[in-house]
Amino acid sequence: METTKKKGLRPWRELSGLRKVLRVLWIFVLAVLAATALLFGYLTATEFKPAAKENLGVTSGTDAINKVDQGKELSILTWNIGYGALGDNADFFMDGGKSVKTADEKRVMENMKGISEEVSAIDPDFAFFQEVDRDSHRSSGIDEARLIRNGRSNGDSTFAYNFRVKFIPYPVPPIGKVNSGILTSSDYKIQNSVRRQLYCPFKWPVSLGNLKRCLMVDRVKINGSSKELVLINLHLEAYDSGTGKIKQTKMLRDVMDKERAKGNYVIAGGDFNQCFSEADVTAFKQYPGTWKPGVLDYSQFKGYRLLMDNSDPSCRSLDRAFKGADPDKFQYYSIDGFIVSDNVTVNSVKTQNLSFKNSDHNPVVMKFVLN
Structure with missing residues (x-):
């Protein structure tokens, strides 16, 4: 009898044990949900929400020239520096690679040193930089803006954030904190600088961990003229369905039109994440499974010159590291360049082939004259 009673109790004990396991699992699920809710609440409360138009400060150099001369050949560089962490060793998960943190501190400093040395060797009058990290x-x-400014301390510079997130929780390991933007450097005095917010194609909650892209519009005075040289630094959308690029490009055109209507000289440049429709990019074969850039139609910018140099690629894919790979079987792009108003004479545009040693982009240099 006693043995039978003990056997009869076993199902109840097993059921009680199962309930305990379920209770622990339920508590765990609730804890995960609560932590997720707290994280999204925190990111929502701290989301970077720049105004449509913001005045920016100008960091003054030690020996900036007051005004630019008409008829004198000038040079301008644009370079997406890949936040100092996308050298030839890097691949990146959003481009089909596997890595999230692509460089340690030593490699970032090595890349930034190489970038600064190359800019010094080119010695442009003006320079547009994209993906410049700060903390x-x-x-x-590393404060990369400070490093760039230290290398060009004679001139003025401006900086605009386009990516500020307290913590990006994906993937595994997570990206973490990001503070990044675009920087313009000038041998000439920058009179003022304005940040113009661009359309953001991402909705909540995706927008919490995404860029808030912008145009940075700087003005330089011209000798013997009431007109201005207007410099527009940009970094347009990369990973959207295409709507973002289209709307951002339209806003760029609107801003340029207003400045040109005033008689100003207008130069927009940077990483368009698009190839120009009349640029011959057939040399850069599109491989299956790699990121594909959009196309910016020339007809959208009648009265302007759209300038890219396809003799060398301005960007490479990050689906794998460049170092050690077969360079003849790699995905390349031409997506960095300039758009200039019709009162600017362009003498040359050249992509500097640096074999992507310190960035996944090569710098592009344009030489021009204000008519």
């Missing part, structure tokens, strides 16, 4: 986990907290 980001992915670039070991």
Whole structure:
């Protein structure tokens, strides 16, 4: 009898044990949901929400020239520096690679040193930089804007954030904190600088961990003229369905039109994440499974010159590291360049082939004259 009673109790004990397991699992699920809700609440409360138009400060150099001369050949560089962490060793998960943090502090400093040395060797009158980090986990907290400014301390510079997130929780390991933007450097005095917010194609909650892209519009005075040289630094959408690029490009055109209507000289440049429709990019075969850029139609910019140099690629894919790969079987792009108003004479545009040693982009240099 006693043995039978003990056997009869076993199902109840097993059921009680199962209930305990389920209770623990339920508590765990609730804890995960609560932590997720807290994280999204925190990111929502701290989301970077720039105004449509913001005045920016100008960092004055030690010996900036007051005004630019008409009829004198000038040079301008644009370079997406890949936040100092996308050298020839890097691949990146959003381009089909596997890596999230692509460089340690030593490699970031090595890349930034190489970038600064190359800019010094080119010695442009003006320079547009994109993906310039300041206190980001992915670039070991290094203030890259300070490093660039130190290398060009004679002139003026401006900086606009386009990516500020307290913590990006994806993938595994997470991207973490990001503070990044675009920087313009000038041998000439920058009179004022304005940040113009561009259309953001991403909705909540995706927008919490995404860029808030912008145009940075700087003005330089011209000798003997009431007109101005207007410099527009940009970095347009990359990973959207295409709507973002289209709307951002239209806003760029509107801003340029207003300046040109005033008689100003207008130069827009940067990483368009698009190839220009009349540029011959057949040399850069599109491989299956790799990121494909959009196309910016020339007809959208009648009265302007759209300038890219396809003799060498301005960008490479990050689906794998460049170092050690067969360069003849790699995905390349031409997506960096300039758009200039019809009162600017362009003498040359050249992509500097640096074999992507310190960035996934090569710099592009344009020489021009204000008519």
